[in-house]
Amino acid sequence: MTQIGGVTVTGPSQDGDLTARTPARRGSALLLSGSLGMGHDVMAEACGASLTRRGWTARTGDSLRMLGGRNGARGEKVFRGMLAVPGLYDAVHFSQMRTGGKLAGLIERTSSRYVVPALREELSTTPTDLVVSIFATGAAATSRVKAEFPGLVTAVFSTDCCVHRLWVHDNTDLYLVTSQTAARYVRRFAPNALVSVVPTPVRTPFYDPPSQEEARAELGIPGDAPCVLLMSGSWGLGPLVESAAALSGAGIYVLAVAGRNERLAAKLTALAERQHKVIPFGFTDRIPALMAASDLVVTSSGDTCSEARVIGRDLLLLDVVPGHGRDNLQKELERGHAEVTNTDPVSLTRSALACLDRVKPPSHRVAIGPQAWEQAFDAALAQIGFGAHW
Template sequence: MPHALLVSGSLGQGHDVMARACADSLQERGWTTSTVDAMALLGQRAGAAGEAVFRHLLDLPGVYDAFHFSALRPGARLALLADAAARRRLGPALRELVAAQRPQLVVSVFATATSAVNGLRARDFRHLVLCTDVTPHRLWVQDGTDLFLVTSQVAACAVRRYRPDAPIAVVPAPLRAPFYRPPGRAQARAELGVPGGARCVLLMSGSWGLGPLARTAAALADAGPHVLAVAGRNRELERRLRHAAGSRPRLHPFGYTERIPALMAAADLVVTSSGDTCSEARALGRRLLLLDVVQGHGRDNLQHELELGHADVTSARPEEVVRNALAALHRPPPGLSAGASPLGWRTGFAAALDRVGLGTAGEVQG
């Protein structure tokens, strides 16, 4: 059977979600797959340091904005030096993996991996890059990539900024498999202890739990709605949510959970930072309230979500989140988006494989 190597990155969970979607689609077509974390391949110290630096940049107002818009977007010298340093560390590890696994396809869903994969010599595999950001920055777009997969025409224009002749396919954003068959609203509410006629808000902000979510969850619950608050992998946030829930029966705290499809099905409104959660909410027909907490690419993604409709934006200040959430709960919900069915993604991904000569499992086409 043909084999694919998927290169993800553990900065947040969005990259892993995309890698899993690609793996699922490939396995349905008879491929074997393996997924590696580019941050881990950098080495324990370098990977941990890279994550710490990224978190620190996000914690300082305006700093990551400055780095993204002045260095990453134009491909300034600072960004290219950082990319070259990562490539030197990733290259040997990727070379060993490719030699051991002999993949016909490598899919990069993490910008740091892109140039390292393209830098491998004597390549006998195809290389796809999948980016769900609305404006991929310079490090995503490298010479040697066989096909860029993006999820909007705006993103396609961003890729052509750096490679005017770039081969591009616009595909629907893939979802995790459970979002294609979520539970019904009544079933989800019964399982979660949310009354059928109550207003209900799902509050989350990525796997890192960015922003003052504990205070926001408490304020929302005090204002009347039931609040399903997800801390992700932020254990301190989870502790604070559970403490706040002790005196608030309408506040339902969660740490890291695989039950997001059920939580989303139970909710009337999804309050989140922009990202893959937005595609998931739209697939379930839920209105969005976007937290303006992710700098850099998050600003662009947020604007794009607003343009798609059935979404509002708020600062992360709890009192403003409450005011905007209560208003949004009175607005009509959207219908299901085109992404509610896996057909669009599967068709688009299959066409992408055809374009690089891998459309038939086990047979590389001329």
């Protein structure tokens, strides 16, 4: 294990030591995301922007769409269906995906049957030097086609705390993860993998939010009133309407974000007509300002947590995302300035009121600057022969 430019790098690559592959160079990159929520797309955007700053050309592909037509929609429908049945996704994740059970192997083989031809065509059409898989389906397919494209370098980037079996494949040159726990889960399946632990990248607007006073003035929220931001990913998972009603009933202003969930957005709008301390939003790019206006961010585990920490807001976490979401919730609690609550309105409101009593924003204790990610990403690229000067 070595420290290079702030990056923890562990183990040699399975394909040998890539540090001597070539001199520093730039090229063309393909980022393989997946359209389940927004987290994968946000990470793909961050990697693409960083590569572009280094003189690369970067494009993004959707691994689910590579399944083809109805198969991609069916994949999302199956995932949503598992989330809707209490305990089902937990069972699949903890007994199969985290351990590499037979069902995990079946999922991998079935998805690759469709994604591999599409990926092969993409790589044949557009010469590519680097593929970064930010979705497990893309990682599996890339491993299968790598040998057909001499010189192709492959990487995987996962922000999950416990990287499950579908992320880890023989032909991956580099794994980017955001915790030492994740690095060890990679090595559970690939003991000799090259792993770099990097900060979670955060989008630029979060580093330059308005002041709390400015944000509240724009929203019409009194400066001395308690205020929380309530959101749960782009799907709006969990009882957000009931939670918003209970919080506002306790005298708290609630900035309630539905994400891309149009049905939830309509319900929040209707609630706001009755309870005027609820301020509803659908899908919005104003999250930095909403965080700035709030005293506390109530959300599910995910990359939103890193954004809140950059702005300087403590977290109250909803335990609503099963499987990998429960793993990631524990990671966020360990990182600090976060509490967890049950999702029934009474428990959530009690927890929120207690947090508001203890926490007075902003907190500068956990915020990091954008250079931390850039330096770590640069050092990681150097490990696979793509050192850059930017």
